[in-house]
Amino acid sequence: MTQQEVQQYIDFHRENGGTGKIFQFKFKNYEPGLLVLEGNFTETCLNPNGTVQGGMMTSMLDDISSLLLIMEANGKLYPASTDLHTLHHRSLNKGEVIAKAKIIKKGKTIATVKGEIYDQDNKLITTLMHTAYLVHLDKSLYDK
Secondary structure (H helix, E strand, C coil): CCHHHHHHHHHHHHHHCHHHHHHCCEEEEEECCEEEEEEEECHHHECCCCCECHHHHHHHHHHHHHHHHHHHCCCCEEEEEEEEEEEECCCCCCEEEEEEEEEEEECCCEEEEEEEEECCCCCEEEEEEEEEEEEECCCCCCCC
């Protein structure tokens, strides 16, 4: 898959998904089974303490791990989450981050994807283990 093809999925997510508008994903790298994007946490994502709310980090990793599965199926699959297990290793301030998703295991009906967020100093902030039931579609989500 080319950078331009990956960008089309990111653009679709930004234009059609609620959180896609918030996280402002930018392409960094893709290889089969691995997606790396730059994301952004704005004021909207902060808790009263002034740090990024944990649920927003989980949401970002849910998005990138789902995007990876959807992309690799050419949009003909939708991951219905069955478990999102998040570990928050340290707090995070607003701003740009690196989000990574890596397929751990993908079968016919279930997939497990690991997601990670790194801060601007390349410190691991959050890890997500995402298990999803794979809903196979007759046509691509991205067909008009």
